[in-house]
Amino acid sequence: MNIRLFADSASDLPNVFYDEYDVKLIPLRVLVDDKEFEDMVTIQPKEVFQKIREGQMPKTSQASPVFFEKVFTELAQSGDKGIYITFSSELSGTYQTAVMIRDQVKEDYPQLDLTIIDSKCASLGYGLAVREAAELLKLGASADKIISFASNRCEHMEHLFTVEDLDYLAKGGRVSKASAFLGGLLNVKPLLHVEDGKLVPIEKIRGRKKVLKRILDVMEERGQNLEQQVVAISHGDDVELAQEMKNLIQERFQPKEIYINIIGAAVGSHAGPGTLAIFFSNQYPAAE
Numbered sequence: 001m002n003i004r005l006f007a008d009s010a011s012d013l014p015n016v017f018y019d020e021y022d023v024k025l026i027p028l029r030v031l032v033d034d035k036e037f038e039d040m041v042t043i044q045p046k047e048v049f050q051k052i053r054e055g056q057m058p059k060t061s062q063a064s065p066v067f068f069e070k071v072f073t074e075l076a077q078s079g080d081k082g083i084y085i086t087f088s089s090e091l092s093g094t095y096q097t098a099v100m101i102r103d104q105v106k107e108d109y110p111q112l113d114l115t116i117i118d119s120k121c122a123s124l125g126y127g128l129a130v131r132e133a134a135e136l137l138k139l140g141a142s143a144d145k146i147i148s149f150a151s152n153r154c155e156h157m158e159h160l161f162t163v164e165d166l167d168y169l170a171k172g173g174r175v176s177k178a179s180a181f182l183g184g185l186l187n188v189k190p191l192l193h194v195e196d197g198k199l200v201p202i203e204k205i206r207g208r209k210k211v212l213k214r215i216l217d218v219m220e221e222r223g224q225n226l227e228q229q230v231v232a233i234s235h236g237d238d239v240e241l242a243q244e245m246k247n248l249i250q251e252r253f254q255p256k257e258i259y260i261n262i263i264g265a266a267v268g269s270h271a272g273p274g275t276l277a278i279f280f281s282n283q284y285p286a287a288e
Helices: 015-021 045-053 065-078 094-108 123-138 143-155 166-171 177-185 208-222 239-253 265-271
Strands: 003-008 024-026 029-032 035-038 059-061 081-086 113-118 157-162 188-195 198-206 230-235 257-262 276-281
Touching (some): 003 123, 029 045, 045 257, 045 265, 081 094, 123 157, 123 230, 143 157, 157 208, 239 257
Parallel strands (some): 003 081, 081 113
Antiparallel strands (some): 029 035, 157 276, 230 276
C-alpha cells in the first residue's frame, strides 16, 4: 500500500517541490479583478503582489470542496493511505472543510484511509513540516511515523514576522486601522508570531534594522539547537530583505540550511509586499 502526501498552497513551497516529491497540491482560491484563481496553479505569488502594489486588495478563500471531493475519492479508489497536513484552522476554513468532505466520501468509500493534520502553522512554518514529512516518505517511513513526526514539528514551530505596511493587515482585519495609521506615522514595525494557530502581536519596534535585530534575539531565546536545523525565511516579494536576514542568521547561528521562498497568496494578500517571516523549531533534538 502506497502513502500519498497532500498539502495546500498556504505552505508557501514552490511548484517544483510538489513535482519533485510527488506531493498533491491543494490550491487555495484568490479573487482578483472579480476573477477567481487557484493559488500557484492559475496565478503565482509575484502576480498577486504586483496587484497589491497597483492598489488592489486580493481576497482569498479556502480550498474548493469540489476539489477535495475529487482528490479524496481518487485516493479511496486507489487503496492508498493519505496524509494531508493543512493550513492553520485558525486562519482558514480549509481544515474544517477537508474533514467534512473526507467524512462524506467515507460514506461511499468506507475504505478511505486519510489522516488530516491541522498544522496550526502558516507559510513556511507549515511548509517546513510538509517538506520534512515528504523527505521521510521518500526514505520509506511508515504512515504512523510520518504522522507523529509532522504533528510534533508543527507543535514546536516558531513563526516570527514583521510587515512593511500595517495598512495591509488593517484591511484584512488583522489589526485596527488606528494602530496601522500610528504605525505608519512613527515608522513602527510590528513583530508578530503565531500562537495556537492564531496571529498574535509580540511588540512594536521602531525602524527596520531594530526589528531585524529583535528577531535574532527572539530566535536565540526560543530556538533549540539552531545550528542543526533548517531555518526558513519567507518574504513578500522582497528578495533583498530576505537575503539580508539570511546573512544575519547565518552569521549568528550557522544553521544547517536556510531555506528561502516567496510568500504565497493565502498569507501575502493580507500581509502585503515587504513582509518578512522566519521559522524554526523551539524543540529540536541534539544530533547523536
